[in-house]
Amino acid sequence: MVNLTNRMRKLTEKLLKIRCGSGAAILPPEVTRIHLRFSREGRDSGHMGVQSFWKQDLRQLKFHNPAVTMTVDRSLKQDDTAYMFVHFTNSDTAAAAADTPISSTTTKLTSSAPTSKSEPGAPTERVEQVKVKNIGRPAIVEQLFKLTNAVKIETSPEDKQRIQELRDQEKRSKKDRALIQIVKRNTKLAKEKELLKLGGMAD
Numbered sequence: 745m746v747n748l749t750n751r752m753r754k755l756t757e758k759l760l761k762i763r764c765g766s767g768a769a770i771l772p773p774e775v776t777r778i779h780l781r782f783s784r785e786g787r788d789s790g791h792m793g794v795q796s797f798w799k800q801d802l803r804q805l806k807f808h809n810p811a812v813t814m815t816v817d818r819s820l821k822q823d824d825t826a827y828m829f830v831h832f833t834n835s836d837t838a839a840a841a842a843d844t845p846i847s848s849t850t851t852k853l854t855s856s857a858p859t860s861k862s863e864p865g866a867p868t869e870r871v872e873q874v875k876v877k878n879i880g881r882p883a884i885v886e887q888l889f890k891l892t893n894a895v896k897i898e899t900s901p902e903d904k905q906r907i908q909e910l911r912d913q914e915k916r917s918k919k920d921r922a923l924i925q926i927v928k929r930n931t932k933l934a935k936e937k938e939l940l941k942l943g944g945m946a947d
Contacts, residue, residue, distance in 0.1 A: 753913065756906070763808075764903050766885050767801025769894040770808055776868060777813040777831035778802070778888075782820055782876070789822035796881040808897060826877040828884065830891060831868045 780802070782794040798816055806814050813831075820826065872891055876884050888894065 760903060760906060761800075762803055764899045765800065765804050766882065767797075767804030768808055768897040768899070769805065769889060770897065771805070771812055771892055771894050774832045774834070775809075775812055775830060775892050776833050777815070777829075778805070779815045779817070779829040779831070780827070780876075781817045781829070782826035783822045783824060784818040785822040790878040791820075791822060791826050793878070793880045793884060794826045794828070794876045797876070797884045801881065801885050825875055828874045828876050828888065830872045830874070830888070832870050832872070833867060834869045 780794060780798055782798070783789055783791045784795075786792060786795070802814055802816075806812070874884075874887055874891065876887075879887075889896065
């Protein structure tokens with residue numbers, strides 16, 4: 745039961761990290777794709793900001809904008825310049841795609857059943873290129889939102905309360921783990937003293 749509770753807490757925490765945060769926003773329908781190019785090499789490479797953006801903010805953006813294609817190329821060298829490419833279609837095409845009716849009939853699909861052919865997305869009319877090397881994660885988010893006129897999603901009071909509860913719970917768990925370690929250490933020392941005492945009596 746304890747393990748189940750811990751698993752549920754961790755799953756809830758992961759969901760909140762994806763749903764809430766600086767990258768939680770709705771992109772306009774004109775945005776069709778976001779592509780990142782950077783190096784996987786880490787510290788002092790100038791690519792750490794975009795790496796953090798990819799790990800945190802891009803996931804949140806994808807959660808709230810599932811129709812927008814988001815791709816990553818991490819094959820660059822650390823001396824190369826990191827870029828963010830934002831693909832746009834025209835407003836008329838985007839409006840037509842948004843107004844496409846969805847059929848009310850559904851077909852049951854199985855792993856062996858044939859699937860319908862995927863329709864291509866809206867054609868790219870223009871691509872904006874942004875240099876993101878030596879730029880921190882918050883600045884990348886700000887540039888993207890300004891470029892696309894994204895609408896920020898504020899964290900709801902319920903989610904804020906849940907996040908605080910999880911933080912408080914984690915603090916209590918750390919204290920409990922520290923207390924358990926102290927108890928184990930004291931128990932071990934007590935056993936060692938007892939063994940030493942018994943050894944002295946035998947002599």
